Amino acid sequence: MNPPPQPRPRPESTFSLRPGVRLEPLGDGSAVLFANDLDQSLSLNHTAALLCSYADGQHTLAMVVQEMGQIFPGSAIDEEALAACLLDLQARNFLQWG
Amino acid sequence: MGIAERAWIVLGTAFRCLGVPPAAALELDALLQGFPRAGAAAGTPEIPEIPEIVDLRVEGSGTPEAPFAIVVAGPEGGRWQVPPGAPLSSHLEYRVVDGAIQRTRSHWVLHAGAVVAGDGTCLVIGESGAGKTSLALWLSAAGLPLVSDDLCPIPRGSRRPEVFPRALHMDAQYSPRLLARIPPRPAGYPADYYPFPGAAGAAASPPPPISRLLVLERGSSPQGEVEVEELLQAQAVHHLLAALIKGPAFHYATALETLLPIGAACRAYRLRSSTPEGAGERALAILAS
Numbered sequence: 001m002n003p004p005p006q007p008r009p010r011p012e013s014t015f016s017l018r019p020g021v022r023l024e025p026l027g028d029g030s031a032v033l034f035a036n037d038l039d040q041s042l043s044l045n046h047t048a049a050l051l052c053s054y055a056d057g058q059h060t061l062a063m064v065v066q067e068m069g070q071i072f073p074g075s076a077i078d079e080e081a082l083a084a085c086l087l088d089l090q091a092r093n094f095l096q097w098g
Numbered sequence: 099m100g101i102a103e104r105a106w107i108v109l110g111t112a113f114r115c116l117g118v119p120p121a122a123a124l125e126l127d128a129l130l131q132g133f134p135r136a137g138a139a140a141g142t143p144e145i146p147e148i149p150e151i152v153d154l155r156v157e158g159s160g161t162p163e164a165p166f167a168i169v170v171a172g173p174e175g176g177r178w179q180v181p182p183g184a185p186l187s188s189h190l191e192y193r194v195v196d197g198a199i200q201r202t203r204s205h206w207v208l209h210a211g212a213v214v215a216g217d218g219t220c221l222v223i224g225e226s227g228a229g230k231t232s233l234a235l236w237l238s239a240a241g242l243p244l245v246s247d248d249l250c251p252i253p254r255g256s257r258r259p260e261v262f263p264r265a266l267h268m269d270a271q272y273s274p275r276l277l278a279r280i281p282p283r284p285a286g287y288p289a290d291y292y293p294f295p296g297a298a299g300a301a302a303s304p305p306p307p308i309s310r311l312l313v314l315e316r317g318s319s320p321q322g323e324v325e326v327e328e329l330l331q332a333q334a335v336h337h338l339l340a341a342l343i344k345g346p347a348f349h350y351a352t353a354l355e356t357l358l359p360i361g362a363a364c365r366a367y368r369l370r371s372s373t374p375e376g377a378g379e380r381a382l383a384i385l386a387s
Binding site: 022024026027028030031032034036039041042043044045046049 | 330331332333335336339350351354358361362
């Protein structure tokens with residue numbers, strides 16, 4: 001049975017990595033996210049790695065969209081895709097809101 | 099029987115095999131011939147410090163009424179029945195190697211083949227049956243020194259693997275083109291095994307740091323097409339973690355301290371091939387680039 005769909009986060013919601021979760025950036029822009037208590041890790045592509053670098057409890061999704069827009073001028077930042085990625089990380093117990 | 103007669107050091111632990119019938123003892127000697135002997139065996143220097151000695155004792159006579167059993171002493175030991183008709187030597191060899199992996203606190207052990215390619219070591223990982231042994235042998239036959247066939251120990255905190263001279267387990271159908279490239283199995287060598295190459299074909303110790311990773315997958319193309327995809331470093335780390343044997347000493351954060359620098363320093367490729375020849379030729383091209 002699939003878990004119930006998660007509500008879309010509000011743009012003013014901040015997010016952070018759950019305590020015990022570590023982000024390990026790698027030289028090619030990818031990163032490994034791992035949770036020691038879960039004995040699980042995720043390999044993140046460049047975009048997901050960059051997104052997780054904002055998971056500090058200070059940034060909101062709206063701020064991330066704005067900052068990514070400055071990093072990639074001229075590129076359309078897909079807010080829906082970023083929100084979906086964050087919700088997926090939350091569902092996997094790597095990320096929390098607020 | 100003294101320790102010099104039938105004891106081997108594997109990953110820092112000495113394993114002494116007691117009560118082994120003569121025929122199985124000869125096979126066991128062949129299977130473990132690449133590992134150093136504990137004590138002063140004839141013609142070999144004595145290894146003075148052995149932190150732990152584990153005894154494996156064979157019980158039974160191998161008859162249907164009294165099948166062989168292997169009793170391993172110590173807190174991580176146990177008693178394992180050998181199925182009637184099964185070769186005692188291969189069960190003993192497995193217990194020695196598995197016992198070494200379970201006991202080591204100084205190494206991480208990966209399910210991986212490995213060869214030296216240029217100034218680095220290339221790891222070959224993949225699911226069981228993906229063709230790791232075939233590829234390792236293909237690369238070895240092409241002149242790349244063999245580091246390991248299916249188990250590759252890496253000292254914690256290091257990027258340099260260690261040569262693991264375990265006999266190669268070859269119990270499947272292998273390509274005639276592959277078999278034609280390697281020396282024939284020595285007469286009398288245990289069935290389903292192939293000797294780890296001697297000094298001419300094995301890597302010098304210690305091998306160079308790991309610089310390449312090949313993730314092998316079995317393809318389904320009837321034309322034998324080979325698909326190659328370069329992987330992100332994070333994917334390399336993920337595959338390394340998946341290949342790690344998670345014994346009693348496994349700890350995620352500690353393992354990553356070793357594996358993250360390896361993933362960050364190597365170029366990794368997914369190699370999908372339906373034939374060992376295809377995988378071998380493409381792997382050689384990647385390693386030459």
